[in-house]
Amino acid sequence: MFFEAIFRRLQEHDVDYLVVGGVAVVLHGAVRMTADLDLMVALDKENLHRFVEVMQEAGFKPRVPVNPEDFAIQEIREKWRTEKGMEVFSFYHPQEMISLVDVFVHEPLPYRELRERADLKELDDITIPIAAIDDLIHLKRMAGRPQDLEDIRALEALRGR
Helix, strand or coil: CCHHHHHHHHHHCCCCEEEEHHHHHHHCCCCCCCCEEEEEECCCHHHHHHHHHHHHHCCCEECCCCCHHHHHCHHHHHHHHHHHCCCEEEEEECCEEEEEEEEECCCCCCHHHHHHHCEEEEECCEEEEECCHHHHHHHHHHHCCHHHHHHHHHHHHHHCC
16 A cells, blocks of 8 residues: 555645544554545644655655645645545545545634544564544544444444453
8 A cells, every 4th residue: 555655745745634534443453445535734834745645756756736836835726625625635646546635725623633642563673653533433423324334333342342
């Protein structure tokens, strides 16, 4: 999977981020298949520029036909959200079409609070910040799709251990 390479680049570029979604569920210990990487990224302009730089260096392109640098501009993200209903901005890799990174265009929950409660997982020399189980359950409840409901059951079982 491409996840490890992305995590390494994010760390090398000092990007403030948090893993959410299916990969976070798996990293907490649930058995589940997932192909995309869901992230929350601190939405300050400098951090977003570093994030976009990581994506471009890794060969990822926006799924929609826009300048990837526009993602760093709050007014543009807000316009995408209000006019297009965009919740996440997607990057894909042209040579590996299943390699997809989705990043929130807004904070569904306060990022700083989520980041403070994050679990840190070590993978070789990479430290990966993952949404805490309770926060992940909250995010999954907000989304409410069938897979999210399955993930909630798995996370609640993990929390009970």
